[in-house]
Amino acid sequence: MTGHVLLVEDEPNIAEAIRFILARDGLRVSHLADGLEALAAVRGDRPDLVILDHMLPGLSGLEILSAIRADPDTRTVPVMMLTARGRDREAAERAGADRFISKPFSNAEILAEVRAMMNR
Amino acid sequence: MPLSALTGTRLRERRLANGIRQADLAATVGISASYLNLIEHDRRKVGGTLLVRLADALGFDRNALAQGSDTVLIEGLQSAASRGGALSVELTGLEDFASRFPGWAGLLVATDARVQTLERAVEALNDRMTHDPHLSQSLHEVLSSLSSVRATASILAETEDLDPDWAARFHRNLHHDSERLAVGAEALVAYLDAGSAIAEQGIAAPQEEVEDWLKARGWSFADATLVEGCDDEVAALASTAARSLARAYLARALGDARALPMAEFAQAVAEVGPDPFALAESFACDPLLVMRRLASLPDVGAGLVTCDASGTLTFRKPTAGFPLPRFGAACPLWPLYAALGRPSQPVETVVEMAGQGGRLHRVLAWATPGHPMGLRGPELREAAMLILPDDQPRQTALPIGSSCRICPRQTCPARREPSILSEARS
Numbered sequence: 315m316t317g318h319v320l321l322v323e324d325e326p327n328i329a330e331a332i333r334f335i336l337a338r339d340g341l342r343v344s345h346l347a348d349g350l351e352a353l354a355a356v357r358g359d360r361p362d363l364v365i366l367d368h369m370l371p372g373l374s375g376l377e378i379l380s381a382i383r384a385d386p387d388t389r390t391v392p393v394m395m396l397t398a399r400g401r402d403r404e405a406a407e408r409a410g411a412d413r414f415i416s417k418p419f420s421n422a423e424i425l426a427e428v429r430a431m432m433n434r
Numbered sequence: 435m436p437l438s439a440l441t442g443t444r445l446r447e448r449r450l451a452n453g454i455r456q457a458d459l460a461a462t463v464g465i466s467a468s469y470l471n472l473i474e475h476d477r478r479k480v481g482g483t484l485l486v487r488l489a490d491a492l493g494f495d496r497n498a499l500a501q502g503s504d505t506v507l508i509e510g511l512q513s514a515a516s517r518g519g520a521l522s523v524e525l526t527g528l529e530d531f532a533s534r535f536p537g538w539a540g541l542l543v544a545t546d547a548r549v550q551t552l553e554r555a556v557e558a559l560n561d562r563m564t565h566d567p568h569l570s571q572s573l574h575e576v577l578s579s580l581s582s583v584r585a586t587a588s589i590l591a592e593t594e595d596l597d598p599d600w601a602a603r604f605h606r607n608l609h610h611d612s613e614r615l616a617v618g619a620e621a622l623v624a625y626l627d628a629g630s631a632i633a634e635q636g637i638a639a640p641q642e643e644v645e646d647w648l649k650a651r652g653w654s655f656a657d658a659t660l661v662e663g664c665d666d667e668v669a670a671l672a673s674t675a676a677r678s679l680a681r682a683y684l685a686r687a688l689g690d691a692r693a694l695p696m697a698e699f700a701q702a703v704a705e706v707g708p709d710p711f712a713l714a715e716s717f718a719c720d721p722l723l724v725m726r727r728l729a730s731l732p733d734v735g736a737g738l739v740t741c742d743a744s745g746t747l748t749f750r751k752p753t754a755g756f757p758l759p760r761f762g763a764a765c766p767l768w769p770l771y772a773a774l775g776r777p778s779q780p781v782e783t784v785v786e787m788a789g790q791g792g793r794l795h796r797v798l799a800w801a802t803p804g805h806p807m808g809l810r811g812p813e814l815r816e817a818a819m820l821i822l823p824d825d826q827p828r829q830t831a832l833p834i835g836s837s838c839r840i841c842p843r844q845t846c847p848a849r850r851e852p853s854i855l856s857e858a859r860s
């Protein structure tokens with residue numbers, strides 16, 4: 315599979331594991347840990363998929379998602395959110411997330427979801 | 435000696451009225467302070483020679499505990515009936531019931547008290563899960579570590595041709611995350627354990643920990659004690675945040691004591707009464723300072739709440755019949771908030787707390803603006819509300835609650851969210 319995934323996650327070891335799984339599957343993965351930088355990257359790089367953690371420094375995952383959906387240039391970018399709780403998931407759904415993965419996730423689960431979204 | 439179900443409550447009231455510390459009374463009668471605490475909250479029965487020793491130590495007539503039991507029971511039954519909601523309760527003949535079936539009456543009153551305690555526990559735990567940033571942060575930390583461990587371990591287990599450099603890297607990550615997970619889990623367990631040991635109502639946050647400590651001290655410090663400091667007691671508090679709050683509390687109390695020495699202040703209160711505005715005028719000081727000093731006088735029996743400009747309660751000293759929310763925002767109708775919006779103007783109101791059988795309180799509130807960084811800095815506000823029992827016949831009183839989450843006043847115009855008790859009450 316080919317394509318560019320922007321991973322926005324402030325936990326370095328989680329990010330490393332996800333990068334490894336996706337890169338092994340052929341995807342190009344760029345990683346950012348800061349919310350503000352991530353928003354700029356979405357606007358500048360136009361990734362094929364954004365994987366967005368809920369709790370981030372700078373801007374929260376929900377704030378980034380809202381900004382992506384409010385910008386006509388980025389509103390169609392597919393976004394998968396990594397959430398911890400049911401309440402977070404409901405908020406993410408309202409903000410316009412396409413998919414959700416709840417922590418702690420399995421590698422097979424996240425890979426299957428990414429493949430499904432990239433093949434849409 | 436026949437015993438009332440509320441003997442412990444009466445012992446506690448007498449001890450506080452006498453200004454005796456719980457630990458001192460426990461030592462006098464030869465039991466631990468924690469056991470005395472259970473007795474005072476009616477969680478352990480007391481009788482025989484121990485009751486005699488307690489009665490003697492408190493200057494109680496040994497028979498008075500028994501003689502007053504009917505009255506206490508009847509008041510308790512009336513209070514329970516007022517919380518019956520739609521249930522029809524026969525209010526006539528309560529005296530006969532209490533007299534003929536004191537055991538059943540005592541059980542009913544004790545059960546009602548227990549229900550109230552549990553309702554507060556429900557509120558506390560509900561709000562803790564919803565709002566407590568400490569718990570939320572702790573859970574997030576554990577969950578993040580767990581996610582990383584799972585993902586990394588899965589790669590190591592399932593990737594047969596993993597490059598040795600990558601394998602070493604993931605092993606390091608796994609080691610790091612497992613340590614982090616262990617620390618996070620231990621911290622979480624310690625946090626929950628500390629709370630359950632302090633009170634059965636819920637899990638203690640730093641502010642609760644300090645308030646439990648103050649409660650055990652009868653909410654009062656002798657001026658000399660404040661000068662000497664309470665370093666050992668503060669050091670015994672479980673969390674760093676609680677110790678910091680306790681030190682701030684003591685520093686302020688010492689300042690209050692220096693501004694209003696107790697001997698002089700108590701004399702003025704005896705002459706003027708617990709009127710914070712008259713006393714503030716008399717001593718030419720901030721009414722907030724007077725309110726804090728009044729709340730530390732055991733004889734006055736006043737409750738006190740303070741808040742900052744956001745309305746967050748920063749201090750809670752409860753008083754009988756006026757339950758205070760442990761977390762989250764209080765009732766928006768509290769005169770505390772009226773004062774907050776009108777700084778430097780006194781507010782006095784008679785209020786009726788929901789679910790307390792029509793019991794009234796006279797509350798006096800005041801807010802003081804401050805500029806600790808000068809006029810170029812932000813204006814800060816602190817408001818306080820002194821809560822005094824009110825036994826005067828009144829035509830009207832402002833109906834208020836503790837917080838919307840446990841308030842049964844369904845049609846209140848100030849309600850901001852449904853009550854979690856509404857279904858059980860209706």
